[in-house]
Amino acid sequence: MEKIDEQFAMPACINAKSKPSLFCPGCGESMILKHLGGVIDNEKMQTKTTLAIDIGCTLLAWNYFNFDIIQTHHGRSVPVAVGYKMSRDKRLVIALMGDGGAYAIGLQSLLHAAFRNNPILAIVINNTEYSMTGGQMAPTTIPSEVTSTSPIGKNASCFGPAFHGPELVRQIANPNAYIARGSVSNPTILEKMISKAIKNQIDGNFSMIEILSICPTNWKTDAKGSFEFLSKLENIYSLGEIIKNDKKDN
Amino acid sequence: MEKKFITGNEALVLGAIDGGAEMFFGYPITPATEILEGWIGKSLEDKNLQYLQAEDETASGFATIGAILAGKKAFTATAGVGHVLMQDPVSMAENERLPFVGIIAQRGGPSTGTVIYSQQEVDLAALGGNGDGLRIVYSASNAAEAYELAAKIFSTAWKYRFPTFLLSDGYLGKQKTTSEFKKPLKPYPSEKILKESVEKPVHLRNCFGSEEEFAEVLKKNIADYKEIISKVAECESYKTVGAEEIIIAHGSVAASAKTAIDELRLEKIKVGLVRPITIRPLDCRAMLSVLRKAKRIYIIESAFEQFARLVIYKMPEIADKTKKMFKPAQGISPDEIIQLVKNNQ
Numbered sequence: 001m002e003k004i005d006e007q008f009a010m011p012a013c014i015n016a017k018s019k020p021s022l023f024c025p026g027c028g029e030s031m032i033l034k035h036l037g038g039v040i041d042n043e044k045m046q047t048k049t050t051l052a053i054d055i056g057c058t059l060l061a062w063n064y065f066n067f068d069i070i071q072t073h074h075g076r077s078v079p080v081a082v083g084y085k086m087s088r089d090k091r092l093v094i095a096l097m098g099d100g101g102a103y104a105i106g107l108q109s110l111l112h113a114a115f116r117n118n119p120i121l122a123i124v125i126n127n128t129e130y131s132m133t134g135g136q137m138a139p140t141t142i143p144s145e146v147t148s149t150s151p152i153g154k155n156a157s158c159f160g161p162a163f164h165g166p167e168l169v170r171q172i173a174n175p176n177a178y179i180a181r182g183s184v185s186n187p188t189i190l191e192k193m194i195s196k197a198i199k200n201q202i203d204g205n206f207s208m209i210e211i212l213s214i215c216p217t218n219w220k221t222d223a224k225g226s227f228e229f230l231s232k233l234e235n236i237y238s239l240g241e242i243i244k245n246d247k248k249d250n
Numbered sequence: 251m252e253k254k255f256i257t258g259n260e261a262l263v264l265g266a267i268d269g270g271a272e273m274f275f276g277y278p279i280t281p282a283t284e285i286l287e288g289w290i291g292k293s294l295e296d297k298n299l300q301y302l303q304a305e306d307e308t309a310s311g312f313a314t315i316g317a318i319l320a321g322k323k324a325f326t327a328t329a330g331v332g333h334v335l336m337q338d339p340v341s342m343a344e345n346e347r348l349p350f351v352g353i354i355a356q357r358g359g360p361s362t363g364t365v366i367y368s369q370q371e372v373d374l375a376a377l378g379g380n381g382d383g384l385r386i387v388y389s390a391s392n393a394a395e396a397y398e399l400a401a402k403i404f405s406t407a408w409k410y411r412f413p414t415f416l417l418s419d420g421y422l423g424k425q426k427t428t429s430e431f432k433k434p435l436k437p438y439p440s441e442k443i444l445k446e447s448v449e450k451p452v453h454l455r456n457c458f459g460s461e462e463e464f465a466e467v468l469k470k471n472i473a474d475y476k477e478i479i480s481k482v483a484e485c486e487s488y489k490t491v492g493a494e495e496i497i498i499a500h501g502s503v504a505a506s507a508k509t510a511i512d513e514l515r516l517e518k519i520k521v522g523l524v525r526p527i528t529i530r531p532l533d534c535r536a537m538l539s540v541l542r543k544a545k546r547i548y549i550i551e552s553a554f555e556q557f558a559r560l561v562i563y564k565m566p567e568i569a570d571k572t573k574k575m576f577k578p579a580q581g582i583s584p585d586e587i588i589q590l591v592k593n594n595q
Binding site (some may be wrong): 013027068078080084146 | 273300301304306308309310311312315316317318319320321322324338339341342446448449451452454456457494519545
């Protein structure tokens, strides 16, 4: 029983006053934040962490943790994190955003932070759509996926195929970067990725994790349907480490 | 007092350093580029000065905010289309009361080639973005003042916590003159805005649960802004004693007006100048003390009505006796001003 309690206990760095959660029931983002908090606890990083978040569903995390959080605009958490990190180079600085912020309106900043090897951790939550605005097509929307702006299914010949952000960033990122894609379906691996990404940032390098997530509200799916669609996404968006900074592993 | 033979943009960089600036974020854009280059040059001599040439002005503005949150006196400089992009971070700074500092080297319109004479970025600096224009905007009219104000804007921003801008233009920025530079006052200190405490973490946001919650924040910000007007607003009166006619102008146009006034005075035409040093907020009390006595007033600017709208809205009582001269994105010579005044005698 104790073991179960431990497993389900909320990480200590989470702000109890942020409960009840502002996220929709079943939202993948609150799972991601819990895993992030767990790793921050394990790595004893709470006193060293600063979090920048975008507008979009990520803004609902504005008071989620007991460390400083700055809410910025769409796609702008990356440059805010870059400026903050330049000023406070010993801090763990995380930019949390959705797939629209990272790969559409804020792509330029994400690419250049990776290109310059700015030592920040970018976490991108990919649920294949703009969720806060009611489920519109995003670059990550997969071909034939129905959203409110692709009502008969995304036509890949007009709007492009599924957008592979980490694979794109890899093309221009510094070899010392850490870039990975995880999923809320596998929390153990996800926490390992977050842990490695944090260490790589502390070593002075850009880190990025895309996390495949579920959005039952806009997907209009129940629990089973949500994880079935997530499984489909995992076939399109391969999970794993895309740049793992092998030099440091050796 | 120290004499130097330098450009306006060089004066702006020196002023920022003497005002305590530590970090610069920018993107090359005429006529502000020499501020970026000049700062980078200085950073080679002083390792405490940091910079980032960002991917665009949106990023340089938001990175400026990141550094400010960490307690650094950070700033940016931009112009034209870059200034348009800059409204995104400036709106955030305005809403979250962040001491954002920017130098705006005004240029004409959205295109290139018209980068010398312009006062077309007044609206954008003062009232741009999706807020209510709770900003402080200075306008420099020569290199010595550019230096002085570039130092001052950091203290103003950090003391009152409103985004603060200094307007310049290509003519002022690129012209090299010998000027006397006054040592600036001791800079107002900066401090960490994110306190890095886990017991009392700072959660800064501009998202709200309801219109009413947001309205409370705005109500306080507007009240604070009104409160500081008398402490921040500045203007210069030039040869206004006994003047029957008054020119109102700012920046490079005001410098031109001074030359025109000197010549007109030789011809016994009693004309003077009221020059707002802050165009937002305006020092209406000081301005009106001169303007009320004037028989005729001229508002002159290198834009179409932008500065005039700010002035007339705040001082509607001068409207009936005011004549206007607008030359959008063009320089205004002393001869043109002399002619304007003479034609109205």
